[in-house]
Amino acid sequence: MTTHDHNTWMTRTWQRRLDRGGGIVRTTATIIGFAACSVVALNVIWGWFTSTPIDVAGPAQATVNHTDYIKSYAEKCIRRLLTVTQDQRNSLLDCWTQSDLAALPASLPATAPVLVDSARTTKIWRVARYPEAEQWQVIVEVSERPYLSAPAHTSYKQLSILFSKYGRRVIGLPASVSVPGSGATLPMAYGVSLPVSTLDATGAAVATKNLVSDTVIGFLTSYLTPAGGLDRYAAASSGIQPVADCTAIHVTALLANTATPDQTVPDDGTTVKVLATVSETTTAYGPRSEQYPLTLTVSSSTWAVTAIDPSPVLVGTADLAPVAPATPGR
Numbered sequence: 267m268t269t270h271d272h273n274t275w276m277t278r279t280w281q282r283r284l285d286r287g288g289g290i291v292r293t294t295a296t297i298i299g300f301a302a303c304s305v306v307a308l309n310v311i312w313g314w315f316t317s318t319p320i321d322v323a324g325p326a327q328a329t330v331n332h333t334d335y336i337k338s339y340a341e342k343c344i345r346r347l348l349t350v351t352q353d354q355r356n357s358l359l360d361c362w363t364q365s366d367l368a369a370l371p372a373s374l375p376a377t378a379p380v381l382v383d384s385a386r387t388t389k390i391w392r393v394a395r396y397p398e399a400e401q402w403q404v405i406v407e408v409s410e411r412p413y414l415s416a417p418a419h420t421s422y423k424q425l426s427i428l429f430s431k432y433g434r435r436v437i438g439l440p441a442s443v444s445v446p447g448s449g450a451t452l453p454m455a456y457g458v459s460l461p462v463s464t465l466d467a468t469g470a471a472v473a474t475k476n477l478v479s480d481t482v483i484g485f486l487t488s489y490l491t492p493a494g495g496l497d498r499y500a501a502a503s504s505g506i507q508p509v510a511d512c513t514a515i516h517v518t519a520l521l522a523n524t525a526t527p528d529q530t531v532p533d534d535g536t537t538v539k540v541l542a543t544v545s546e547t548t549t550a551y552g553p554r555s556e557q558y559p560l561t562l563t564v565s566s567s568t569w570a571v572t573a574i575d576p577s578p579v580l581v582g583t584a585d586l587a588p589v590a591p592a593t594p595g596r
Contacts, residue, residue: 340404399430450586456521519543
């Protein structure tokens with residue numbers, strides 16, 4: 267074998283070894299990558315099978331704690347500024363710098379100028395984010411009075427807070443902002459009036475001969491008083507338990523979102539939503555009025571209350587009706 271042949275054989279031999287080695291490396295890398303992805307995938311799938319939830323609550327709770335931290339600071343600073351006296355002036359340095367406080371009168375009152383009943387945040391939002399800090403805007407609702415026997419007055423104060431790794435600091439003095447509007451209303455989606463019971467000489471309810479009305483009246487009686495028999499009017503799946511904090515009730519108005527037959531029962535699964543207005547006598551012998559939005563469903567040819575709804579049903583397509591502000595002193 268010539269030297270040239272020997273070198274060629276060596277080159278080919280090492281080339282095969284290198285090819286095999288590269289294949290092994292690529293295969294190993296593929297296996298490692300697949301295994302890593304599989305671990306992640308299996309972790310997620312294991313979470314599905316074991317009902318282990320993805321940690322959404324953790325970051326959400328951190329955000330809540332973050333805003334609560336700023337809100338409590340804003341409320342403390344506003345309360346302190348409104349009630350500060352001359353000998354408490356330095357306590358404002360917890361919130362403001364000396365340059366900010368230079369805008370205050372040189373001499374503050376010797377006694378608190380107002381009494382603050384409460385100071386609570388009604389709105390908070392982040393207005394800017396900087397490389398090492400965040401700027402937040404806070405609106406604080408203040409209930410205050412000039413002296414103890416004076417009527418309370420509500421005002422709204424806006425202040426800016428810079429939040430960083432060094433803590434919280436109010437930027438500038440607060441500003442008074444206008445009182446929010448009185449809101450607006452939408453009509454309720456209960457357009458059908460149902461009969462309500464009358465009371466006999468003993469104060470007991472007389473049946474209306476309307477199956478929905480009688481079910482609602484029976485339900486509220488067994489729910490609010492110790493009369494018992496709630497299982498006759500509430501679906502077992504509703505999970506409703508009696509409150510029994512009244513000695514007597516009277517349903518004074520009953521509205522439904524759709525018409526229902528008086529004496530015949532529709533097909534199973536038929537649903538109606540009602541709004542019941544109730545006049546009550548509590549176990550403390552005090553009068554009380556409440557309204558109950560209820561859902562009733564037909565099951566086994568019988569009406570039953572399936573839920574006390576979280577809120578009345580509204581006509582969402584209607585125009586908003588703004589509410590005029592109340593006249594002060596009335």
